[in-house]
Amino acid sequence: MSQIVFEGVSKRFGETVAVDRFDLHIHDGEFMVLLGPSGCGKTTALRLVAGLETATEGTLRIGDRDVTGVEAKDRDIAMVFQSYALYPHMTVSGNIESPLVARRMHVDGELRKLTKAERQQRVVEAARVLGLDELLGRKPAALSGGQRQRVALARAIVSRPAAFLMDEPLSNLDAKLRAQTRLELVDLHQRLSTTFVYVTHDQVEAMTMATRMAVVVGGRLQQVGTPKEVYERPANLFVARFIGSPPMNTLAGIVEVRDGEPWVRVGEGVLRLGPIAAAEGRSVVVGVRPEHLQPSADGVAGEVRAVEWLGHERHLVCDVAGERVTVREPTVGDDPMSGRPVRLAADPAHLHLFDPDSGERLG
Amino acid sequence: MAAEVVQARTTKVAWYVLLTALSVVVLAPVCLTLVRALSTPASYVREGLPPWPVDVQWDVWSRAFTDGELGRKLLVSALVTLVIVVCQLLTAVLAAYAFTFLDFPLRRTLFALFMATLMLPIEVTLIPNVQTVRSWGWLNSVPGLTAPFLATAFGVFLVRQGFLGIPRDLRDAAQLDGFGHLGFLRRVAVPVTRPLIASFAVIAFLSAWNQYTWPRAVVTEERWETIQIGLRSLSARTVDESNIGMAAALIAAVPVLTVLVLLQRHLVRGLTAGAVKG
Amino acid sequence: MRHRGKDGLVAAALLVPSAVIFAAFFFYPLYRLVYLGLHRQNRFGTEERWVGWSQYREVLTGDEFTEGLQHTVLFVVLTVPAGLVLGVLLAVAANRPLRGIKVFHTIFASTVASSVAVASVIFLWLLNPQVGYFGDVGFFSLSDPDTALRGVALSSVWQNLGLTFIIVLAALQAVPEELYEASVLDGHGPVRRFLTVTLPLISPTLLFLVVVLVIFGFQAFAQVEILTGGGPAGATETLVFKIFQSQQPAQLGTGAVMAIGLFVITVVVTLVQFALLSRRVHYGR
Numbered sequence: 001m002s003q004i005v006f007e008g009v010s011k012r013f014g015e016t017v018a019v020d021r022f023d024l025h026i027h028d029g030e031f032m033v034l035l036g037p038s039g040c041g042k043t044t045a046l047r048l049v050a051g052l053e054t055a056t057e058g059t060l061r062i063g064d065r066d067v068t069g070v071e072a073k074d075r076d077i078a079m080v081f082q083s084y085a086l087y088p089h090m091t092v093s094g095n096i097e098s099p100l101v102a103r104r105m106h107v108d109g110e111l112r113k114l115t116k117a118e119r120q121q122r123v124v125e126a127a128r129v130l131g132l133d134e135l136l137g138r139k140p141a142a143l144s145g146g147q148r149q150r151v152a153l154a155r156a157i158v159s160r161p162a163a164f165l166m167d168e169p170l171s172n173l174d175a176k177l178r179a180q181t182r183l184e185l186v187d188l189h190q191r192l193s194t195t196f197v198y199v200t201h202d203q204v205e206a207m208t209m210a211t212r213m214a215v216v217v218g219g220r221l222q223q224v225g226t227p228k229e230v231y232e233r234p235a236n237l238f239v240a241r242f243i244g245s246p247p248m249n250t251l252a253g254i255v256e257v258r259d260g261e262p263w264v265r266v267g268e269g270v271l272r273l274g275p276i277a278a279a280e281g282r283s284v285v286v287g288v289r290p291e292h293l294q295p296s297a298d299g300v301a302g303e304v305r306a307v308e309w310l311g312h313e314r315h316l317v318c319d320v321a322g323e324r325v326t327v328r329e330p331t332v333g334d335d336p337m338s339g340r341p342v343r344l345a346a347d348p349a350h351l352h353l354f355d356p357d358s359g360e361r362l363g
Numbered sequence: 364m365a366a367e368v369v370q371a372r373t374t375k376v377a378w379y380v381l382l383t384a385l386s387v388v389v390l391a392p393v394c395l396t397l398v399r400a401l402s403t404p405a406s407y408v409r410e411g412l413p414p415w416p417v418d419v420q421w422d423v424w425s426r427a428f429t430d431g432e433l434g435r436k437l438l439v440s441a442l443v444t445l446v447i448v449v450c451q452l453l454t455a456v457l458a459a460y461a462f463t464f465l466d467f468p469l470r471r472t473l474f475a476l477f478m479a480t481l482m483l484p485i486e487v488t489l490i491p492n493v494q495t496v497r498s499w500g501w502l503n504s505v506p507g508l509t510a511p512f513l514a515t516a517f518g519v520f521l522v523r524q525g526f527l528g529i530p531r532d533l534r535d536a537a538q539l540d541g542f543g544h545l546g547f548l549r550r551v552a553v554p555v556t557r558p559l560i561a562s563f564a565v566i567a568f569l570s571a572w573n574q575y576t577w578p579r580a581v582v583t584e585e586r587w588e589t590i591q592i593g594l595r596s597l598s599a600r601t602v603d604e605s606n607i608g609m610a611a612a613l614i615a616a617v618p619v620l621t622v623l624v625l626l627q628r629h630l631v632r633g634l635t636a637g638a639v640k641g
Numbered sequence: 642m643r644h645r646g647k648d649g650l651v652a653a654a655l656l657v658p659s660a661v662i663f664a665a666f667f668f669y670p671l672y673r674l675v676y677l678g679l680h681r682q683n684r685f686g687t688e689e690r691w692v693g694w695s696q697y698r699e700v701l702t703g704d705e706f707t708e709g710l711q712h713t714v715l716f717v718v719l720t721v722p723a724g725l726v727l728g729v730l731l732a733v734a735a736n737r738p739l740r741g742i743k744v745f746h747t748i749f750a751s752t753v754a755s756s757v758a759v760a761s762v763i764f765l766w767l768l769n770p771q772v773g774y775f776g777d778v779g780f781f782s783l784s785d786p787d788t789a790l791r792g793v794a795l796s797s798v799w800q801n802l803g804l805t806f807i808i809v810l811a812a813l814q815a816v817p818e819e820l821y822e823a824s825v826l827d828g829h830g831p832v833r834r835f836l837t838v839t840l841p842l843i844s845p846t847l848l849f850l851v852v853v854l855v856i857f858g859f860q861a862f863a864q865v866e867i868l869t870g871g872g873p874a875g876a877t878e879t880l881v882f883k884i885f886q887s888q889q890p891a892q893l894g895t896g897a898v899m900a901i902g903l904f905v906i907t908v909v910v911t912l913v914q915f916a917l918l919s920r921r922v923h924y925g926r
Contacts, residue, residue, distance in 0.1 A: 378737060381734060385730075389731075392767060392799060395774060396767075412772070457656070460655055465652045465655070466648050468649060473656065482911070484907075486881045486903065487901075488671070488900070490897055491669065494673070510662075510666065511666035514661075514662035516663075572756070573756030573757065573758070575756065576881070580888075591756055591757075595867050597762075598761075598762045598765055602769075612758070619756070623750065627747060630807070634808055
């Protein structure tokens with residue numbers, strides 16, 4: 001049971017900076033998801049925790065131990081790889097047992113290798129937890145994708161680590177299996193009460209599984225918070241556009257002050273803003289989620305380009321002041337026709353303002 | 364519809380006929396040699412060289428053994444082949460491991476140098492190597508017969524191809540599992556690439572057993588002759604004893620033929636690893 | 642903890658066995674050959690005299706070498722195209738889902754079991770002028786200087802069939818079925834299909850085979866020794882044969898130069914082949 005702390009950790013590969021000054025505190029027992037687009041450095045960060053890469057700068061702690069220079073096998077962590085990394089020539093039982101063969105474990109206060117009997121017992125336990133009892137004699141080639149994934153998980157839990165590291169473990173599963181496995185993983189987390197560090201580019205996974213998430217783009221931490229926090233108050237444009245499906249709409253605009261109240265002008269229309277300290281004439285980017293935009297009598301002007309009908313709701317894809325805007329609304333009444341002009345507005349509480357240059361949130 | 368079926372059947376039959384004809388052509392030299400090996404040469408010639416044995420001498424095989432001391436020659440070949448195959452396997456696996464999984468200065472250069480040896484076959488390096496071997500007193504000996512072949516770049520290449528195919532994740536998992544280099548080599552790398560390594564062993568066996576030029580250069584005493592160079596003297600006999608030479612040739616091919624039939628899969632895999640994409 | 646090149650010590654240990662062999666029996670000989678080529682020894686090998694590059698010039702332009710080169714090149718020309726075409730024919734014929742096709746595969750591949758010596762002995766008696774099956778076939782006659790090399794080549798073509806077959810068959814089997822189907826849909830007949838689909842896709846393999854067979858051809862020795870002993874009248878003496886003959890002390894210099902010549906030719910030929918043919922090779926999709 002342990003917390004994981006990144007202190008100013010950077011990782012460079014030659015000229016490329018994969019991880020840029022990470023300061024992240026992962027609490028003991030939480031399910032922390034590192035979310036970000038491909039190549040953003042989240043996997044590298046995970047590998048740094050695992051010890052498969054060494055930090056170029058900074059300190060890494062697991063528990064209260066400084067593990068920056070410690071070898072992977074001595075860090076008391078377990079990892080589930082994207083491709084599962086099962087040894088193809090060993091049986092399920094052999095695969096599950098493998099972390100116990102060469103590593104020394106903490107047993108009854110001492111650090112030693114396990115006996116054959118102890119190893120076997122742990123293997124049986126782990127197999128039972130993941131429902132693999134019947135499959136112990138099989139080889140990975142004879143297993144389905146879901147079964148292989150469970151073997152990878154069993155291999156991880158068998159060493160009773162302080163933390164579990166997972167690198168996009170669901171990406172090789174089909175959609176249905178993915179949804180089911182998400183629930184199983186959350187359940188596993190609750191049963192084991194161990195720290196989980198989970199890497200993914202899929203924000204649905206992040207939102208549904210994380211106790212907290214860290215959005216990573218370009219090797220830098222953009223925002224750390226609960227899914228709710230990240231969704232409702234994105235710290236910058238990256239995060240705003242990355243979280244949410246369909247993604248948040250972002251429009252360029254200029255602040256206007258009318259009767260002491262702040263408004264933002266987008267094209268020909270204006271939107272009323274919530275209380276915000278922004279000077280008249282300031283350029284901003286205003287963000288609003290598709291579900292918060294509604295057709296209304298006033299607001300910004302646009303034209304419906306396409307309607308995507310999804311049964312329970314429909315998406316209106318519109319052009320507003322030259323930018324693409326998506327509106328989610330319940331399927332009430334006839335579908336609007338494409339080509340039809342429309343005015344859209346939103347409650348000021350649901351409008352986010354960002355600086356156009358830095359992307360940072362304003363207010 | 365029936366017409367199509369008939370035509371399909373006719374085409375099939377045509378193919379079988381063609382394939383059988385081609386097989387006859389391919390097998391003819393060996394079959395004819397077998398026929399002649401079993402025949403008494405003089406009678407066989409007199410009968411006008413028929414495609415069946417004439418005046419069969421069943422004891423030609425044992426005569427080949429006693430006359431040509433095949434037993435000793437086969438033993439020498441076997442010993443030399445064993446040493447070469449085992450050493451090539453060891454050196455190739457170790458070197459391939461280094462080139463695939465280790466990081467060290469000059470790695471690319473060294474690999475290029477290793478591969479460059481492929482351009483230096485024994486036919487080119489014959490004269491100096493014979494000098495070296497002679498100066499060490501290794502003529503007519505196992506060390507002399509095997510020394511230049513204890514390592515081969517082809518093996519390093521082949522095994523490295525196999526090792527390269529091991530997914531990165533598997534190496535990471537092994538590292539997390541606490542396996543050092545030796546552990547990883549023994550428990551993961553070699554078992555996973557076993558098919559390719561087996562193929563290399565088959566190819567190494569074939570080329571060691573079939574070698575001619577080098578043994579011919581370093582063997583001057585008959586008792587150290589390998590079976591292949593033994594065939595030369597055995598085949599230089601008169602027509603009346605020609606069947607012995609032929610029998611010896613066939614005997615020499617038996618081990619390889621056995622390996623081919625039993626391990627064809629491995630052989631094919633090894634030969635095509637470098638040649639075929641996909 | 643991790644530094645570039647951290648595994649130096651371990652790597653050294655793993656590479657030393659191979660490196661020692663390569664150094665002693667591959668690279669040192671190369672140096673030694675050059676050295677020998679620069680000297681001339683007397684008949685007993687007791688004296689050695691520096692002669693410099695003139696010996697290279699002499700030998701490489703001399704009759705011995707040019708003859709040997711001619712014979713070797715001729716041998717390559719005789720064995721490689723024929724061997725390739727026959728191998729492709731066999732592979733194409735055997736690449737079909739008939740019952741029992743595996744038997745044919747084994748038969749066609751079987752010549753790979755024969756060593757050069759074995760193949761030579763077989764053809765020695767097949768082509769024997771007095772008692773051979775094809776002894777009276779003038780085209781391959783081993784006793785006629787003009788045709789003897791053809792006889793030698795025949796034995797090698799037969800011997801290489803197995804290898805060529807195995808490799809081309811594997812290449813054929815690697816061609817995706819869909820491409821053939823697309824070709825059928827395009828209305829191509831079998832010949833056209835072969836030319837537009839099969840041939841381009843197996844061309845990397847064919848290139849590889851050509852290189853291998855040419856290199857084998859340049860190394861021809863055993864078949865010459867067993868079939869003709871270099872005769873009649875030196876008509877079949879290949880380069881390696883001549884190199885082998887030149888192991889007497891007085892001829893070491895000559896032999897060394899010839900060996901260097903062979904080496905350079907092999908390297909050049911290989912490189913040229915790659916350059917020339919890879920331009921015409923179609924690399925898959």
